[in-house]
Amino acid sequence: MNTLKINNVSLVYSNGYKALTDLNLEINNGIFGLLGPNGAGKSSLMKTIVGLQKPTEGSISFNGVDIVKNPLEIQKHLGFLPQYFGVYSKVSAYHLLEHLAKLKGMQNKKQRHEQIMNLLEKVNLTDVRNKDVHTFSGGMKQRFGVAQALLGAPKIIIVDEPTAGLDPEERNRFNTLLSDISEDIIIILSTHLVEDVKNLCSQMAIIKKGQVISHGSPRAYVHQLYGKLWSKAVTRKELEKVEFDHQIITKRLVERVMNVTVFADDRPIGFMPTEPSLEHAYFTHLNTTAL
């Protein structure tokens, strides 16, 4: 079992902006979802974990080793799939993987070849291995990104907003791939797509304004809301009153009609009970935690 511990981490950028505040998390094998709105600090946390920037305060350990003091201790076990995966030069998928494998210190030519061929197979890019990476579609590039993140058999993989811009089929394929590789390693998935977290993650945390406002399993999040959500279709005028009277969790246009879901211990008059979803739980925590 691998363990990543983040203890009281704060990060202040050189312009004085405090991106992370006193953040604590413990993460074990499996896919851990980090959910938060744009600008919440997810990328800042990812970059701090992988050692691209040092926290201003606090400590981070991986399998008991302080990785702020010894960043190599995580870097040698790490695969990173950043939000924007570099510039794709005019080089084939195979040769780019070979180049990256050499950078990761894989000296043995035969073993390197075998691992690259296995990874290409895993991410379903064997047939196009001799094509230039810059000609790949968005989804193929992301799968290539997974292959490079898996080079050298890492114990922890960090993926930052991996499915942004993918069509539903590619997103599905990408998620299945992540799920397949997650058994014996830690995967941290940073995203604002609640659906992906629901489908993939065993544990998750919600981050808002640089702080972890809650954490737990997606199932437990949903469970907490049973019997507390109520919905109603409203006109624009009614909406104002509902907003005044109730704690609104979501407002959604469903077939051109505005549907509101509110949080309350008892059923408000005119509302129907609603089956809670992880999206409801996410918005409940975001909207009810004042920071």
Ligand SMILES: Nc1ncnc2c1ncn2[C@@H]1O[C@H](COP(=O)(O)OP(=O)(O)OP(=O)(O)O)[C@@H](O)[C@H]1O
């Ligand atoms: N190098 C930097 N210097 C100063 N401020 C920064 C720097 N990088 C990020 N920030 C600020 O820190 C905050 C958190 O940014 P971050 O990219 O970590 O958020 P995020 O949750 O990953 O959002 P997104 O989903 O939009 O990428 C933002 O307000 C951002 O403007």
